[in-house]
Amino acid sequence: MNDQSIALIGPGVMAEAIINGLIRQKVVAPNQIIAAGPRPERGRELTERYGIRFTTDNTEAARSADIVILSVKPQRLEAVLIGLRDQIRPEALVLSIVAGAPIQKIARTLNHPIIVRAMPNTPAQIGQGITVWTASPSVSGAQLEMAKQILGALGQEVFVEEENYLDMATALSGTGPAYVFLFMEALIDAGVHLGFPRRIAEQLVVQTLRGSVEYYALRRAHPASLRNEVTSPGGTSAAALYYLEKAGFRTAISRAVWAAYERSQQLGRGKNSQPPENGEPKEQT
Incomplete structure:
Protein backbone atom coordinates (compact mmCIF):
# COMPACT_ATOMS: atom_id res chain seq x y z
CA MET A 1 0.00 0.00 0.00
CA GLU A 163 -23.73 -9.14 5.65
CA ASN A 164 -26.29 -9.97 8.34
CA TYR A 165 -23.38 -11.21 10.48
CA LEU A 166 -22.30 -7.56 10.82
CA ASP A 167 -25.33 -6.61 12.91
CA MET A 168 -24.71 -9.71 15.03
CA ALA A 169 -21.05 -8.72 15.46
CA THR A 170 -22.11 -5.20 16.44
CA ALA A 171 -24.15 -6.66 19.30
CA LEU A 172 -21.61 -9.26 20.40
CA SER A 173 -18.04 -8.05 19.85
CA GLY A 174 -18.63 -4.41 18.89
CA THR A 175 -20.65 -3.70 22.02
CA GLY A 176 -18.94 -6.49 23.98
CA PRO A 177 -16.33 -4.32 25.74
CA ALA A 178 -19.17 -2.36 27.38
CA TYR A 179 -20.51 -5.58 28.93
CA VAL A 180 -17.03 -6.51 30.17
CA PHE A 181 -16.39 -3.07 31.67
CA LEU A 182 -19.76 -3.11 33.45
CA PHE A 183 -18.93 -6.56 34.86
CA MET A 184 -15.52 -5.28 35.98
CA GLU A 185 -17.12 -2.26 37.61
CA ALA A 186 -19.62 -4.45 39.49
CA LEU A 187 -16.88 -6.81 40.73
CA ILE A 188 -14.67 -3.92 41.86
CA ASP A 189 -17.57 -2.28 43.70
CA ALA A 190 -18.36 -5.62 45.32
CA GLY A 191 -14.75 -5.84 46.52
CA VAL A 192 -14.97 -2.35 47.98
CA HIS A 193 -18.24 -3.32 49.67
CA LEU A 194 -16.44 -6.28 51.26
CA GLY A 195 -13.82 -3.90 52.67
CA PHE A 196 -10.95 -3.85 50.17
CA PRO A 197 -9.36 -0.50 49.27
CA ARG A 198 -10.46 0.32 45.72
CA ARG A 199 -6.94 0.06 44.29
CA ILE A 200 -6.58 -3.48 45.62
CA ALA A 201 -10.07 -4.45 44.44
CA GLU A 202 -9.20 -3.14 40.96
CA GLN A 203 -5.91 -5.08 40.91
CA LEU A 204 -7.62 -8.31 41.97
CA VAL A 205 -10.41 -7.98 39.40
CA VAL A 206 -8.24 -6.94 36.46
CA GLN A 207 -5.73 -9.74 36.96
CA THR A 208 -8.51 -12.29 37.56
CA LEU A 209 -10.13 -11.37 34.25
CA ARG A 210 -6.82 -11.26 32.39
CA GLY A 211 -5.68 -14.58 33.84
CA SER A 212 -9.02 -16.26 33.16
CA VAL A 213 -8.97 -15.23 29.50
CA GLU A 214 -5.36 -16.37 29.08
CA TYR A 215 -6.15 -19.67 30.81
CA TYR A 216 -9.07 -20.25 28.47
CA ALA A 217 -6.92 -19.40 25.44
CA LEU A 218 -4.30 -21.91 26.59
CA ARG A 219 -6.69 -24.71 27.49
CA ARG A 220 -9.29 -24.20 24.72
CA ALA A 221 -11.79 -26.20 26.76
CA HIS A 222 -15.48 -25.37 26.88
CA PRO A 223 -16.12 -22.52 29.35
CA ALA A 224 -18.54 -24.77 31.27
CA SER A 225 -15.73 -27.29 31.81
CA LEU A 226 -13.39 -24.59 33.12
CA ARG A 227 -16.14 -23.23 35.37
CA ASN A 228 -16.68 -26.72 36.81
CA GLU A 229 -12.97 -26.92 37.67
CA VAL A 230 -13.34 -24.10 40.18
CA THR A 231 -16.78 -25.10 41.49
CA SER A 232 -16.42 -27.50 44.39
CA PRO A 233 -19.60 -29.14 45.71
CA GLY A 234 -21.03 -26.98 48.46
CA GLY A 235 -18.20 -24.47 48.09
CA THR A 236 -18.00 -20.71 47.67
CA SER A 237 -18.13 -20.79 43.86
CA ALA A 238 -21.20 -23.05 43.93
CA ALA A 239 -22.96 -20.61 46.28
CA ALA A 240 -22.09 -17.60 44.13
CA LEU A 241 -23.05 -19.27 40.85
CA TYR A 242 -26.36 -20.45 42.30
CA TYR A 243 -27.22 -16.86 43.15
CA LEU A 244 -26.20 -15.59 39.69
CA GLU A 245 -28.34 -18.22 38.00
CA LYS A 246 -31.26 -17.46 40.31
CA ALA A 247 -30.90 -13.75 39.50
CA GLY A 248 -31.11 -14.48 35.75
CA PHE A 249 -27.51 -13.60 34.91
CA ARG A 250 -27.42 -15.62 31.66
CA THR A 251 -30.81 -14.33 30.56
CA ALA A 252 -29.82 -10.71 31.23
CA ILE A 253 -26.68 -11.09 29.10
CA SER A 254 -28.59 -12.77 26.29
CA ARG A 255 -31.33 -10.14 26.31
CA ALA A 256 -28.78 -7.32 26.38
CA VAL A 257 -27.02 -8.70 23.31
CA TRP A 258 -30.35 -9.14 21.55
CA ALA A 259 -31.34 -5.54 22.40
CA ALA A 260 -28.06 -4.30 20.89
CA TYR A 261 -28.71 -6.41 17.78
CA GLU A 262 -32.19 -4.93 17.37
CA ARG A 263 -30.80 -1.42 17.85
CA SER A 264 -28.20 -2.05 15.15
CA GLN A 265 -30.97 -3.06 12.76
CA GLN A 266 -32.99 0.03 13.70
CA LEU A 267 -30.02 2.26 12.89
CA GLY A 268 -29.71 0.51 9.54
CA ARG A 269 -33.34 1.38 8.79
CA GLY A 270 -32.70 5.01 9.70
CA LYS A 271 -34.53 4.94 13.04
CA ASN A 272 -32.38 7.23 15.16
CA SER A 273 -34.66 7.63 18.18
CA GLN A 274 -34.01 5.40 21.17
CA PRO A 275 -36.62 2.79 22.22
CA PRO A 276 -38.59 3.46 25.45
CA GLU A 277 -36.57 2.91 28.62
CA ASN A 278 -39.04 0.30 29.84
CA GLY A 279 -39.24 -1.38 26.45
CA GLU A 280 -38.29 -5.04 26.24
CA PRO A 281 -36.38 -6.47 23.27
CA LYS A 282 -38.39 -8.95 21.28
CA GLU A 283 -37.33 -12.56 21.61
CA GLN A 284 -35.77 -14.36 18.67
CA THR A 285 -38.20 -16.70 16.92
Missing part, protein backbone atom coordinates in the same frame (compact mmCIF):
# COMPACT_ATOMS: atom_id res chain seq x y z
CA ASN A 2 2.97 2.32 -0.47
CA ASP A 3 1.17 4.35 -3.14
CA GLN A 4 -2.34 4.32 -1.64
CA SER A 5 -3.87 7.45 -0.15
CA ILE A 6 -6.38 7.10 2.68
CA ALA A 7 -9.09 9.56 3.74
CA LEU A 8 -10.89 9.17 7.07
CA ILE A 9 -14.24 10.91 7.25
CA GLY A 10 -15.01 11.47 10.93
CA PRO A 11 -11.88 11.83 13.12
CA GLY A 12 -13.21 10.22 16.30
CA VAL A 13 -11.85 7.54 18.62
CA MET A 14 -12.06 4.65 16.16
CA ALA A 15 -10.62 6.76 13.35
CA GLU A 16 -7.64 7.55 15.58
CA ALA A 17 -7.28 3.83 16.36
CA ILE A 18 -7.08 3.15 12.62
CA ILE A 19 -4.54 5.93 12.09
CA ASN A 20 -2.43 4.70 15.00
CA GLY A 21 -2.59 1.08 13.85
CA LEU A 22 -1.73 1.86 10.24
CA ILE A 23 1.29 3.93 11.22
CA ARG A 24 2.43 1.61 14.03
CA GLN A 25 2.26 -1.43 11.76
CA LYS A 26 3.90 0.53 8.91
CA VAL A 27 1.00 -0.26 6.58
CA VAL A 28 1.17 3.31 5.27
CA ALA A 29 3.19 6.44 6.05
CA PRO A 30 1.60 9.44 7.82
CA ASN A 31 1.71 11.55 4.65
CA GLN A 32 -0.60 9.04 2.94
CA ILE A 33 -3.40 9.76 5.44
CA ILE A 34 -5.81 12.69 5.56
CA ALA A 35 -8.63 13.03 8.09
CA ALA A 36 -11.69 15.25 7.76
CA GLY A 37 -14.00 16.62 10.44
CA PRO A 38 -15.74 19.79 11.56
CA ARG A 39 -13.42 20.67 14.48
CA PRO A 40 -10.05 22.30 13.64
CA GLU A 41 -8.81 21.72 17.20
CA ARG A 42 -9.28 17.97 16.74
CA GLY A 43 -7.36 18.25 13.49
CA ARG A 44 -4.47 19.92 15.28
CA GLU A 45 -4.37 17.08 17.82
CA LEU A 46 -4.13 14.44 15.11
CA THR A 47 -1.60 16.27 12.97
CA GLU A 48 0.68 16.93 15.95
CA ARG A 49 0.33 13.38 17.27
CA TYR A 50 0.66 11.41 14.03
CA GLY A 51 1.94 13.77 11.33
CA ILE A 52 -1.10 13.24 9.10
CA ARG A 53 -2.98 15.90 7.14
CA PHE A 54 -6.36 17.33 8.17
CA THR A 55 -9.18 19.29 6.59
CA THR A 56 -12.64 20.43 7.61
CA ASP A 57 -13.92 19.65 4.08
CA ASN A 58 -15.05 16.04 3.62
CA THR A 59 -15.15 16.40 -0.15
CA GLU A 60 -11.58 17.69 -0.27
CA ALA A 61 -10.37 14.67 1.70
CA ALA A 62 -12.31 12.06 -0.25
CA ARG A 63 -12.01 13.36 -3.79
CA SER A 64 -8.45 12.17 -4.47
CA ALA A 65 -8.25 9.23 -2.04
CA ASP A 66 -7.76 5.60 -3.07
CA ILE A 67 -9.48 4.44 0.13
CA VAL A 68 -12.22 6.41 1.91
CA ILE A 69 -12.97 5.26 5.46
CA LEU A 70 -16.34 6.29 6.89
CA SER A 71 -16.11 6.58 10.69
CA VAL A 72 -18.90 9.00 11.59
CA LYS A 73 -21.74 8.49 14.07
CA PRO A 74 -24.68 6.53 12.62
CA GLN A 75 -26.96 9.54 13.12
CA ARG A 76 -24.64 11.68 10.96
CA LEU A 77 -24.12 9.18 8.17
CA GLU A 78 -26.98 10.20 5.87
CA ALA A 79 -25.84 13.82 5.67
CA VAL A 80 -22.21 12.81 5.15
CA LEU A 81 -23.08 10.37 2.36
CA ILE A 82 -25.22 12.96 0.57
CA GLY A 83 -22.34 15.42 0.77
CA LEU A 84 -19.94 12.88 -0.73
CA ARG A 85 -22.27 11.67 -3.49
CA ASP A 86 -20.44 11.51 -6.85
CA GLN A 87 -17.33 13.01 -5.22
CA ILE A 88 -15.39 9.74 -4.77
CA ARG A 89 -13.12 8.38 -7.47
CA PRO A 90 -14.87 5.60 -9.46
CA GLU A 91 -12.16 3.04 -8.64
CA ALA A 92 -11.77 4.01 -4.95
CA LEU A 93 -12.60 1.65 -2.09
CA VAL A 94 -15.07 2.87 0.54
CA LEU A 95 -14.63 1.19 3.94
CA SER A 96 -17.40 1.85 6.47
CA ILE A 97 -17.16 1.16 10.20
CA VAL A 98 -20.52 2.82 10.90
CA ALA A 99 -22.74 0.64 13.10
CA GLY A 100 -25.94 -0.56 11.48
CA ALA A 101 -25.32 0.98 8.05
CA PRO A 102 -25.90 -1.63 5.31
CA ILE A 103 -23.80 -1.75 2.16
CA GLN A 104 -26.81 -1.18 -0.07
CA LYS A 105 -27.69 2.09 1.67
CA ILE A 106 -24.12 3.38 1.48
CA ALA A 107 -23.72 2.38 -2.17
CA ARG A 108 -27.07 3.86 -3.20
CA THR A 109 -26.59 7.19 -1.41
CA LEU A 110 -22.98 7.60 -2.57
CA ASN A 111 -23.75 6.31 -6.07
CA HIS A 112 -20.64 4.16 -5.62
CA PRO A 113 -20.63 0.32 -5.58
CA ILE A 114 -17.19 -0.55 -4.15
CA ILE A 115 -17.95 -0.94 -0.45
CA VAL A 116 -16.43 -2.83 2.48
CA ARG A 117 -18.44 -2.84 5.69
CA ALA A 118 -16.64 -3.60 8.96
CA MET A 119 -17.36 -3.68 12.69
CA PRO A 120 -14.27 -3.24 14.90
CA ASN A 121 -14.32 -2.78 18.67
CA THR A 122 -12.58 -0.45 21.10
CA PRO A 123 -9.57 -2.69 21.96
CA ALA A 124 -8.50 -1.84 18.41
CA GLN A 125 -7.01 1.27 20.01
CA ILE A 126 -4.20 -0.88 21.42
CA GLY A 127 -4.03 -3.36 18.54
CA GLN A 128 -6.06 -5.98 20.43
CA GLY A 129 -9.40 -5.56 18.71
CA ILE A 130 -11.38 -7.94 16.56
CA THR A 131 -13.18 -6.82 13.40
CA VAL A 132 -15.87 -8.65 11.46
CA TRP A 133 -16.14 -7.47 7.85
CA THR A 134 -17.66 -8.18 4.46
CA ALA A 135 -17.57 -6.67 0.99
CA SER A 136 -19.81 -5.89 -1.98
CA PRO A 137 -19.31 -7.92 -5.19
CA SER A 138 -17.65 -4.91 -6.84
CA VAL A 139 -14.64 -5.00 -4.50
CA SER A 140 -11.60 -6.41 -6.30
CA GLY A 141 -9.20 -9.00 -4.94
CA ALA A 142 -6.53 -6.33 -4.49
CA GLN A 143 -8.97 -4.14 -2.56
CA LEU A 144 -9.98 -7.06 -0.35
CA GLU A 145 -6.32 -7.49 0.52
CA MET A 146 -5.99 -3.76 1.30
CA ALA A 147 -9.04 -3.91 3.56
CA LYS A 148 -7.55 -6.95 5.29
CA GLN A 149 -4.29 -5.05 5.92
CA ILE A 150 -6.10 -2.01 7.30
CA LEU A 151 -8.34 -4.01 9.62
CA GLY A 152 -5.49 -6.36 10.59
CA ALA A 153 -3.61 -3.33 11.93
CA LEU A 154 -6.32 -3.12 14.60
CA GLY A 155 -5.94 -6.71 15.82
CA GLN A 156 -7.70 -9.83 14.54
CA GLU A 157 -10.09 -9.70 11.59
CA VAL A 158 -12.78 -12.12 10.43
CA PHE A 159 -14.20 -11.98 6.90
CA VAL A 160 -17.79 -13.19 6.44
CA GLU A 161 -19.76 -13.77 3.25
CA GLU A 162 -23.17 -12.74 4.64
Whole structure:
Protein backbone atom coordinates (compact mmCIF):
# COMPACT_ATOMS: atom_id res chain seq x y z
CA MET A 1 0.00 0.00 0.00
CA ASN A 2 2.97 2.32 -0.47
CA ASP A 3 1.17 4.35 -3.14
CA GLN A 4 -2.34 4.32 -1.64
CA SER A 5 -3.87 7.45 -0.15
CA ILE A 6 -6.38 7.10 2.68
CA ALA A 7 -9.09 9.56 3.74
CA LEU A 8 -10.89 9.17 7.07
CA ILE A 9 -14.24 10.91 7.25
CA GLY A 10 -15.01 11.47 10.93
CA PRO A 11 -11.88 11.83 13.12
CA GLY A 12 -13.21 10.22 16.30
CA VAL A 13 -11.85 7.54 18.62
CA MET A 14 -12.06 4.65 16.16
CA ALA A 15 -10.62 6.76 13.35
CA GLU A 16 -7.64 7.55 15.58
CA ALA A 17 -7.28 3.83 16.36
CA ILE A 18 -7.08 3.15 12.62
CA ILE A 19 -4.54 5.93 12.09
CA ASN A 20 -2.43 4.70 15.00
CA GLY A 21 -2.59 1.08 13.85
CA LEU A 22 -1.73 1.86 10.24
CA ILE A 23 1.29 3.93 11.22
CA ARG A 24 2.43 1.61 14.03
CA GLN A 25 2.26 -1.43 11.76
CA LYS A 26 3.90 0.53 8.91
CA VAL A 27 1.00 -0.26 6.58
CA VAL A 28 1.17 3.31 5.27
CA ALA A 29 3.19 6.44 6.05
CA PRO A 30 1.60 9.44 7.82
CA ASN A 31 1.71 11.55 4.65
CA GLN A 32 -0.60 9.04 2.94
CA ILE A 33 -3.40 9.76 5.44
CA ILE A 34 -5.81 12.69 5.56
CA ALA A 35 -8.63 13.03 8.09
CA ALA A 36 -11.69 15.25 7.76
CA GLY A 37 -14.00 16.62 10.44
CA PRO A 38 -15.74 19.79 11.56
CA ARG A 39 -13.42 20.67 14.48
CA PRO A 40 -10.05 22.30 13.64
CA GLU A 41 -8.81 21.72 17.20
CA ARG A 42 -9.28 17.97 16.74
CA GLY A 43 -7.36 18.25 13.49
CA ARG A 44 -4.47 19.92 15.28
CA GLU A 45 -4.37 17.08 17.82
CA LEU A 46 -4.13 14.44 15.11
CA THR A 47 -1.60 16.27 12.97
CA GLU A 48 0.68 16.93 15.95
CA ARG A 49 0.33 13.38 17.27
CA TYR A 50 0.66 11.41 14.03
CA GLY A 51 1.94 13.77 11.33
CA ILE A 52 -1.10 13.24 9.10
CA ARG A 53 -2.98 15.90 7.14
CA PHE A 54 -6.36 17.33 8.17
CA THR A 55 -9.18 19.29 6.59
CA THR A 56 -12.64 20.43 7.61
CA ASP A 57 -13.92 19.65 4.08
CA ASN A 58 -15.05 16.04 3.62
CA THR A 59 -15.15 16.40 -0.15
CA GLU A 60 -11.58 17.69 -0.27
CA ALA A 61 -10.37 14.67 1.70
CA ALA A 62 -12.31 12.06 -0.25
CA ARG A 63 -12.01 13.36 -3.79
CA SER A 64 -8.45 12.17 -4.47
CA ALA A 65 -8.25 9.23 -2.04
CA ASP A 66 -7.76 5.60 -3.07
CA ILE A 67 -9.48 4.44 0.13
CA VAL A 68 -12.22 6.41 1.91
CA ILE A 69 -12.97 5.26 5.46
CA LEU A 70 -16.34 6.29 6.89
CA SER A 71 -16.11 6.58 10.69
CA VAL A 72 -18.90 9.00 11.59
CA LYS A 73 -21.74 8.49 14.07
CA PRO A 74 -24.68 6.53 12.62
CA GLN A 75 -26.96 9.54 13.12
CA ARG A 76 -24.64 11.68 10.96
CA LEU A 77 -24.12 9.18 8.17
CA GLU A 78 -26.98 10.20 5.87
CA ALA A 79 -25.84 13.82 5.67
CA VAL A 80 -22.21 12.81 5.15
CA LEU A 81 -23.08 10.37 2.36
CA ILE A 82 -25.22 12.96 0.57
CA GLY A 83 -22.34 15.42 0.77
CA LEU A 84 -19.94 12.88 -0.73
CA ARG A 85 -22.27 11.67 -3.49
CA ASP A 86 -20.44 11.51 -6.85
CA GLN A 87 -17.33 13.01 -5.22
CA ILE A 88 -15.39 9.74 -4.77
CA ARG A 89 -13.12 8.38 -7.47
CA PRO A 90 -14.87 5.60 -9.46
CA GLU A 91 -12.16 3.04 -8.64
CA ALA A 92 -11.77 4.01 -4.95
CA LEU A 93 -12.60 1.65 -2.09
CA VAL A 94 -15.07 2.87 0.54
CA LEU A 95 -14.63 1.19 3.94
CA SER A 96 -17.40 1.85 6.47
CA ILE A 97 -17.16 1.16 10.20
CA VAL A 98 -20.52 2.82 10.90
CA ALA A 99 -22.74 0.64 13.10
CA GLY A 100 -25.94 -0.56 11.48
CA ALA A 101 -25.32 0.98 8.05
CA PRO A 102 -25.90 -1.63 5.31
CA ILE A 103 -23.80 -1.75 2.16
CA GLN A 104 -26.81 -1.18 -0.07
CA LYS A 105 -27.69 2.09 1.67
CA ILE A 106 -24.12 3.38 1.48
CA ALA A 107 -23.72 2.38 -2.17
CA ARG A 108 -27.07 3.86 -3.20
CA THR A 109 -26.59 7.19 -1.41
CA LEU A 110 -22.98 7.60 -2.57
CA ASN A 111 -23.75 6.31 -6.07
CA HIS A 112 -20.64 4.16 -5.62
CA PRO A 113 -20.63 0.32 -5.58
CA ILE A 114 -17.19 -0.55 -4.15
CA ILE A 115 -17.95 -0.94 -0.45
CA VAL A 116 -16.43 -2.83 2.48
CA ARG A 117 -18.44 -2.84 5.69
CA ALA A 118 -16.64 -3.60 8.96
CA MET A 119 -17.36 -3.68 12.69
CA PRO A 120 -14.27 -3.24 14.90
CA ASN A 121 -14.32 -2.78 18.67
CA THR A 122 -12.58 -0.45 21.10
CA PRO A 123 -9.57 -2.69 21.96
CA ALA A 124 -8.50 -1.84 18.41
CA GLN A 125 -7.01 1.27 20.01
CA ILE A 126 -4.20 -0.88 21.42
CA GLY A 127 -4.03 -3.36 18.54
CA GLN A 128 -6.06 -5.98 20.43
CA GLY A 129 -9.40 -5.56 18.71
CA ILE A 130 -11.38 -7.94 16.56
CA THR A 131 -13.18 -6.82 13.40
CA VAL A 132 -15.87 -8.65 11.46
CA TRP A 133 -16.14 -7.47 7.85
CA THR A 134 -17.66 -8.18 4.46
CA ALA A 135 -17.57 -6.67 0.99
CA SER A 136 -19.81 -5.89 -1.98
CA PRO A 137 -19.31 -7.92 -5.19
CA SER A 138 -17.65 -4.91 -6.84
CA VAL A 139 -14.64 -5.00 -4.50
CA SER A 140 -11.60 -6.41 -6.30
CA GLY A 141 -9.20 -9.00 -4.94
CA ALA A 142 -6.53 -6.33 -4.49
CA GLN A 143 -8.97 -4.14 -2.56
CA LEU A 144 -9.98 -7.06 -0.35
CA GLU A 145 -6.32 -7.49 0.52
CA MET A 146 -5.99 -3.76 1.30
CA ALA A 147 -9.04 -3.91 3.56
CA LYS A 148 -7.55 -6.95 5.29
CA GLN A 149 -4.29 -5.05 5.92
CA ILE A 150 -6.10 -2.01 7.30
CA LEU A 151 -8.34 -4.01 9.62
CA GLY A 152 -5.49 -6.36 10.59
CA ALA A 153 -3.61 -3.33 11.93
CA LEU A 154 -6.32 -3.12 14.60
CA GLY A 155 -5.94 -6.71 15.82
CA GLN A 156 -7.70 -9.83 14.54
CA GLU A 157 -10.09 -9.70 11.59
CA VAL A 158 -12.78 -12.12 10.43
CA PHE A 159 -14.20 -11.98 6.90
CA VAL A 160 -17.79 -13.19 6.44
CA GLU A 161 -19.76 -13.77 3.25
CA GLU A 162 -23.17 -12.74 4.64
CA GLU A 163 -23.73 -9.14 5.65
CA ASN A 164 -26.29 -9.97 8.34
CA TYR A 165 -23.38 -11.21 10.48
CA LEU A 166 -22.30 -7.56 10.82
CA ASP A 167 -25.33 -6.61 12.91
CA MET A 168 -24.71 -9.71 15.03
CA ALA A 169 -21.05 -8.72 15.46
CA THR A 170 -22.11 -5.20 16.44
CA ALA A 171 -24.15 -6.66 19.30
CA LEU A 172 -21.61 -9.26 20.40
CA SER A 173 -18.04 -8.05 19.85
CA GLY A 174 -18.63 -4.41 18.89
CA THR A 175 -20.65 -3.70 22.02
CA GLY A 176 -18.94 -6.49 23.98
CA PRO A 177 -16.33 -4.32 25.74
CA ALA A 178 -19.17 -2.36 27.38
CA TYR A 179 -20.51 -5.58 28.93
CA VAL A 180 -17.03 -6.51 30.17
CA PHE A 181 -16.39 -3.07 31.67
CA LEU A 182 -19.76 -3.11 33.45
CA PHE A 183 -18.93 -6.56 34.86
CA MET A 184 -15.52 -5.28 35.98
CA GLU A 185 -17.12 -2.26 37.61
CA ALA A 186 -19.62 -4.45 39.49
CA LEU A 187 -16.88 -6.81 40.73
CA ILE A 188 -14.67 -3.92 41.86
CA ASP A 189 -17.57 -2.28 43.70
CA ALA A 190 -18.36 -5.62 45.32
CA GLY A 191 -14.75 -5.84 46.52
CA VAL A 192 -14.97 -2.35 47.98
CA HIS A 193 -18.24 -3.32 49.67
CA LEU A 194 -16.44 -6.28 51.26
CA GLY A 195 -13.82 -3.90 52.67
CA PHE A 196 -10.95 -3.85 50.17
CA PRO A 197 -9.36 -0.50 49.27
CA ARG A 198 -10.46 0.32 45.72
CA ARG A 199 -6.94 0.06 44.29
CA ILE A 200 -6.58 -3.48 45.62
CA ALA A 201 -10.07 -4.45 44.44
CA GLU A 202 -9.20 -3.14 40.96
CA GLN A 203 -5.91 -5.08 40.91
CA LEU A 204 -7.62 -8.31 41.97
CA VAL A 205 -10.41 -7.98 39.40
CA VAL A 206 -8.24 -6.94 36.46
CA GLN A 207 -5.73 -9.74 36.96
CA THR A 208 -8.51 -12.29 37.56
CA LEU A 209 -10.13 -11.37 34.25
CA ARG A 210 -6.82 -11.26 32.39
CA GLY A 211 -5.68 -14.58 33.84
CA SER A 212 -9.02 -16.26 33.16
CA VAL A 213 -8.97 -15.23 29.50
CA GLU A 214 -5.36 -16.37 29.08
CA TYR A 215 -6.15 -19.67 30.81
CA TYR A 216 -9.07 -20.25 28.47
CA ALA A 217 -6.92 -19.40 25.44
CA LEU A 218 -4.30 -21.91 26.59
CA ARG A 219 -6.69 -24.71 27.49
CA ARG A 220 -9.29 -24.20 24.72
CA ALA A 221 -11.79 -26.20 26.76
CA HIS A 222 -15.48 -25.37 26.88
CA PRO A 223 -16.12 -22.52 29.35
CA ALA A 224 -18.54 -24.77 31.27
CA SER A 225 -15.73 -27.29 31.81
CA LEU A 226 -13.39 -24.59 33.12
CA ARG A 227 -16.14 -23.23 35.37
CA ASN A 228 -16.68 -26.72 36.81
CA GLU A 229 -12.97 -26.92 37.67
CA VAL A 230 -13.34 -24.10 40.18
CA THR A 231 -16.78 -25.10 41.49
CA SER A 232 -16.42 -27.50 44.39
CA PRO A 233 -19.60 -29.14 45.71
CA GLY A 234 -21.03 -26.98 48.46
CA GLY A 235 -18.20 -24.47 48.09
CA THR A 236 -18.00 -20.71 47.67
CA SER A 237 -18.13 -20.79 43.86
CA ALA A 238 -21.20 -23.05 43.93
CA ALA A 239 -22.96 -20.61 46.28
CA ALA A 240 -22.09 -17.60 44.13
CA LEU A 241 -23.05 -19.27 40.85
CA TYR A 242 -26.36 -20.45 42.30
CA TYR A 243 -27.22 -16.86 43.15
CA LEU A 244 -26.20 -15.59 39.69
CA GLU A 245 -28.34 -18.22 38.00
CA LYS A 246 -31.26 -17.46 40.31
CA ALA A 247 -30.90 -13.75 39.50
CA GLY A 248 -31.11 -14.48 35.75
CA PHE A 249 -27.51 -13.60 34.91
CA ARG A 250 -27.42 -15.62 31.66
CA THR A 251 -30.81 -14.33 30.56
CA ALA A 252 -29.82 -10.71 31.23
CA ILE A 253 -26.68 -11.09 29.10
CA SER A 254 -28.59 -12.77 26.29
CA ARG A 255 -31.33 -10.14 26.31
CA ALA A 256 -28.78 -7.32 26.38
CA VAL A 257 -27.02 -8.70 23.31
CA TRP A 258 -30.35 -9.14 21.55
CA ALA A 259 -31.34 -5.54 22.40
CA ALA A 260 -28.06 -4.30 20.89
CA TYR A 261 -28.71 -6.41 17.78
CA GLU A 262 -32.19 -4.93 17.37
CA ARG A 263 -30.80 -1.42 17.85
CA SER A 264 -28.20 -2.05 15.15
CA GLN A 265 -30.97 -3.06 12.76
CA GLN A 266 -32.99 0.03 13.70
CA LEU A 267 -30.02 2.26 12.89
CA GLY A 268 -29.71 0.51 9.54
CA ARG A 269 -33.34 1.38 8.79
CA GLY A 270 -32.70 5.01 9.70
CA LYS A 271 -34.53 4.94 13.04
CA ASN A 272 -32.38 7.23 15.16
CA SER A 273 -34.66 7.63 18.18
CA GLN A 274 -34.01 5.40 21.17
CA PRO A 275 -36.62 2.79 22.22
CA PRO A 276 -38.59 3.46 25.45
CA GLU A 277 -36.57 2.91 28.62
CA ASN A 278 -39.04 0.30 29.84
CA GLY A 279 -39.24 -1.38 26.45
CA GLU A 280 -38.29 -5.04 26.24
CA PRO A 281 -36.38 -6.47 23.27
CA LYS A 282 -38.39 -8.95 21.28
CA GLU A 283 -37.33 -12.56 21.61
CA GLN A 284 -35.77 -14.36 18.67
CA THR A 285 -38.20 -16.70 16.92
